[in-house]
Amino acid sequence: MIRTTFTSRRALLAGAVGGPLVMALGGCVGQSWDKLTGTSLSIATGNRGGVFDRYGNALAAVLEERLDGVTVTAHNTNASLINLREVAQGTSDIGFALGDAAADAIRGTGPFADPVDLVALTRTYDSFVHLVVTADSPVQEVAHLRGRRVGLGSRGSGTRLVAGRILTAAGIASDEVTGTDDSLEQSADGLRRGRLDAFFFVSGIPNTAVTKLSESVPIRLVDLGTLLPELTEAYGPEYTLGPVPTSSYGLPRAVDAVSVKNYLVVHPDLDEDLAYAVTRVMFEAQDRVDRISPQVRQPNLGAAIFTSPLPLHPGAERYYRERRQ
Structure with a gap:
């Protein structure tokens, strides 16, 4: 395998990398x-x-x-x-x-x-962890997912990784929710048809599938900002606060999501x-x-x-x- 020496970002910003530049x-x-x-x-x-x-x-x-x-x-x-x-x-x-x-x-x-x-x-760009529920849902915080049907993201997805971490941060064990491994489109349809109480998805905003869902069913996002300290303590600075404005999906109010770099x-x-x-x-x-x-x-x-x-x-x-x- 070819090994390459990588230059620090500080040197890159300072223009300190030596050698002529070749216009490829x-x-x-x-x-x-x-x-x-x-x-x-x-x-x-x-x-x-x-x-x-x-x-x-x-x-x-x-x-x-x-x-x-x-x-x-x-x-x-x-x-x-x-x-x-x-x-x-x-x-x-x-x-x-x-x-x-x-x-x-x-x-x-x-x-x-x-x-x-x-x-x-x-x-x-930065992605935002969406926890999507219907506008009239009793789920007001992550802890309220206990005992409910929740789309956790497809197997092998980053959504599933983050969803598990958020449930843990909220003190919810994996067997305390009925989780599915539906795709984004399947999760949106499941919430629309009442087969799911909530679903997670990580995406830039606005997300097309969530936007389409909001056009047929009033939705809102559950605030995740209160769990950020637990996430950063456990996993480091990969997670930050990410405000989602009302204009994103016609939300009843702005919420604090968890933001992740891409x-x-x-x-x-x-x-x-x-x-x-x-x-x-x-x-x-x-x-x-x-x-x-x-x-x-x-x-x-x-x-x-x-x-x-x-x-x-x-x-x-x-x-x-x-x-x-």
């Missing part, structure tokens, strides 16, 4: 960003209707447009845990992942028995010029992504390098150094 994408004229003939890329996204899914499919289309000779496919998964394993094993080249699951993966903790080799191309992850062995090209398209073709998937959340250059504890891929580092000049 030539003049970037029109649709021809680079000559990478015969290359295929696979992107592991997430549940249908989620932001990972919407952004991942739009990004795949734009990468294929802008990178000559590159074929790009996006495929749905149950998201973070599966995506991390697929990228580490080479089944997928690029994967979306929640920061808490990615931290577990490289440390070999939580659902990962051993550390895995992963690096980041960028921090994308990363786009790759294997360290991904070709450096290819990683550079993908990173450049992500930031320099955002208008095209927006035309394909309007108002989808996209990475912000100011936050892109803050992927700790994952190191940045050298190809991504090169692009960020150039933008600093």
Whole structure:
């Protein structure tokens, strides 16, 4: 396996990385960003209707447009845990992942028995832990889930990981709820039809599936802010407070959710010029992504390098150094 030496973010921000900068994408004229003939890329996204899914499919289309000779496919998964394993094993080249699951993966903790080799191309946007109930539900706090039917997220998803941690923080044992492993769309339908009392999902806001649910059934989100101290004490700074405004889903009031960073992850062995090209398209073709998937959340250059504890891929580092000049 190829080993790469990674540069600290402080050095990157200071422009302290030595050596000349090589322009891998030539003049970037029109649709021809680079000559990478015969290359295929696979992107592991997430549940249908989620932001990972919407952004991942739009990004795949734009990468294929802008990178000559590159074929790009996006495929749905149950998201973070599966995506991390697929990228580490080479089944997928690029994967979306929640920061808490990615931290577990490289440390070999939580659902990962051993550390895995992963690096980041960028921090994308922050996701919010949704605990969705109907507007007239008696569930006012997480503790009220005891004895109820709850969608905990698909197996292998980051949602399921966070949901379990939140229940533990609230003092609820796993056998005190009737949990399902439904997908996001199945959970939304279950709440709509009365088969579920609540469901968890982790996503950027607004989430398309939750928005569609709110158009047929009045909903609200359960406040999770009071559990943040227990989560950070147990799992560290991967979790922060994330206010969700009323405008997101026509909510009766704003709530404090738990926020989690998101990363786009790759294997360290991904070709450096290819990683550079993908990173450049992500930031320099955002208008095209927006035309394909309007108002989808996209990475912000100011936050892109803050992927700790994952190191940045050298190809991504090169692009960020150039933008600093």
